[in-house]
Amino acid sequence: MSLSERYSRQELFEGIGKEGQQKLSSSTVLIVGCGALGSLQIETLARAGVGKLKIVDRDFVEASNLQRQVMYDEQDATLQLPKAIAAAERVKKINSSIEIEPFVTDLSYKNVETLAESVDLVLDATDNFETRYLINDTCVKHFKPWIYGAAVASQGLSMTIIPEKTPCLRCVFETAPPPGSSPTCDTSGVIFPIIAMVVALQTTEAIKLLLGRTDLLHQKLVQIDPWQTSFTKLNLAGLRERTDCRCCKQKRFDYLEPEQKQLSSTLCGRNSVQISPAEHTKLSLAELADRLKSIGEVSFNRFLLRFKTTNCEMTIFPDARTIIHNTKDENLARSLYARYVGV
Ligand SMILES: [Zn+2]
Incomplete structure (x- = not known):
C-alpha cells in the first residue's frame, strides 16, 4: 500500500499546502497529559503529520477513561498500561512516519524545562492548575508558545499564550482556585463533545503556530458549551499591559522553585492521593512485590505495581511515586506510603 497520498487532502487546503506540510513534518510538540484532551490532541497531530510528539502522563488506563479517551481500548484498561505507553503504541499504528516519545512521569520543576527544551510549542492537556502554572512559568521563561485547554461537564476553555506578546495564564488567573472549590471530571462528569471542541480549537491554533501564521491566532479566552450552544470570546487585548503579572x-517563576518537602502529596481527582518523593529514586517492583505479597494482594508489570489489603489500595511506580486510592486524607496517605513503600 502506498502512503504517498497520506497528506493530500491537507495539502489541498489553501491554509497549509505542500510547503506547510513540510513545516509540520519538521516540527516538535510537547503534549502534557494523555487523558481526554491529550488523547485527541495526539491523534489529531499524529494524523496531521507533525514530525515529533513528546507525550507525558503519570497515570494508567482505567475503564472509566474509555468513554472519551480515544487513544485507549479495553485491553489497555485490563492490562493497566500507562497512558503514555499505550498512546505511543497506538500512534505507531496510525502514522509510522512520525516520531513519538512517551514519558511516564509526573511533570514537575525537576523535568519540565528539559522536556520543553527542544519543542516548538506545548499543548496543555492536564487537569490541574498547578501543572498549568508550571507549564506557564517554563514557557514564559523560555519564550515558547503554549495553548491552554480545559473541559469539565459540557463547558470548555481555551487560550493561546505567546510570551512577550499575549497575556499569560497568570495574567488571567492570578492564583489557582482552592482545592475542592471547582468542579472536576470526577465530581461533575464530562461529555466527549466538549473535549472534541476544545481540542479542535487547541490543535488548529497549534497548526497555525507551527506554520508561522501568528496573524491568524484568535487572541481571546474562548469559552464554549455545546450543551447550551454557547460560544463566548473574551477579549484579552491590553490585559498584559494593564497587569503587573508575577510571571510574565x-x-x-514560583512553580520552577524546588520544593522543600521530602515527600509531596497531592489530591488526584477520583478520591485518591499521590505521593511523590523529592529525590529521584528507582524502585525494584519485583523486590517490592516480594516484600508485600504476604501482607496483601499484589500484581505488577514493568511499569507499575498494584497492592491491596482490606484497608488500603495503592499503585506504585518505579520512581517510587505512589497513588493511594480510596482516600482524600493526605496524612493517611503519607502514613500508608511510609508503611508499605517506605521513606
Ligand atoms: Zn502574565
Whole structure:
C-alpha cells in the first residue's frame, strides 16, 4: 500500500499546502497529559503529520477513561498500561512516519524545562492548575508558545499564550482556585463533545503556530458549551499591559522553585492521593512485590505495581511515586506510603 497520498487532502487546503506540510513534518510538540484532551490532541497531530510528539502522563488506563479517551481500548484498561505507553503504541499504528516519545512521569520543576527544551510549542492537556502554572512559568521563561485547554461537564476553555506578546495564564488567573472549590471530571462528569471542541480549537491554533501564521491566532479566552450552544470570546487585548503579572512581568517563576518537602502529596481527582518523593529514586517492583505479597494482594508489570489489603489500595511506580486510592486524607496517605513503600 502506498502512503504517498497520506497528506493530500491537507495539502489541498489553501491554509497549509505542500510547503506547510513540510513545516509540520519538521516540527516538535510537547503534549502534557494523555487523558481526554491529550488523547485527541495526539491523534489529531499524529494524523496531521507533525514530525515529533513528546507525550507525558503519570497515570494508567482505567475503564472509566474509555468513554472519551480515544487513544485507549479495553485491553489497555485490563492490562493497566500507562497512558503514555499505550498512546505511543497506538500512534505507531496510525502514522509510522512520525516520531513519538512517551514519558511516564509526573511533570514537575525537576523535568519540565528539559522536556520543553527542544519543542516548538506545548499543548496543555492536564487537569490541574498547578501543572498549568508550571507549564506557564517554563514557557514564559523560555519564550515558547503554549495553548491552554480545559473541559469539565459540557463547558470548555481555551487560550493561546505567546510570551512577550499575549497575556499569560497568570495574567488571567492570578492564583489557582482552592482545592475542592471547582468542579472536576470526577465530581461533575464530562461529555466527549466538549473535549472534541476544545481540542479542535487547541490543535488548529497549534497548526497555525507551527506554520508561522501568528496573524491568524484568535487572541481571546474562548469559552464554549455545546450543551447550551454557547460560544463566548473574551477579549484579552491590553490585559498584559494593564497587569503587573508575577510571571510574565516580574519574571518570578514560583512553580520552577524546588520544593522543600521530602515527600509531596497531592489530591488526584477520583478520591485518591499521590505521593511523590523529592529525590529521584528507582524502585525494584519485583523486590517490592516480594516484600508485600504476604501482607496483601499484589500484581505488577514493568511499569507499575498494584497492592491491596482490606484497608488500603495503592499503585506504585518505579520512581517510587505512589497513588493511594480510596482516600482524600493526605496524612493517611503519607502514613500508608511510609508503611508499605517506605521513606
Ligand atoms: Zn502574565
